[in-house]
């Protein structure tokens with residue numbers, strides 16, 4: 001399966017290593033990284049950092065365009081399986097910033113035990 005299909009088929013965000021292990025398309029590390037980077041630029045996938053700072057990839061939930069992501073949804077981090085899930089229905093509230101400050105990205109992360117680990 002191709003990378004984008006793998007991301008859509010997964011219930012959780014996947015690391016580059018996980019994608020590498022699952023893809024059936026002959027691809028090396030560098031070309032996987034390049035594809036993910038291109039998908040991110042194109043507004044098809046977004047990157048989520050887990051607690052350890054590892055990037056994971058998940059499909060965008062709609063409305064994203066070339067170079068302009070609008071994925072203002074929360075993410076769930078499971079402390080047991082270390083899975084990262086997109087909470088597409090939970091919107092990150094807009095934060096009122098003091099004068100002079102400009103937001104580029106805001107995150108809302110929820111930590112706990114996921115459905116599969118309960």
Ligand SMILES: [Zn+2]
Nearest residue numbers: 046060064069
């Ligand atoms: Zn996006």
Ligand SMILES: [Zn+2]
Nearest residue numbers: 078081114117
């Ligand atoms: Zn879990």
Ligand SMILES: [Zn+2]
Nearest residue numbers: 058071086087
């Ligand atoms: Zn997400």
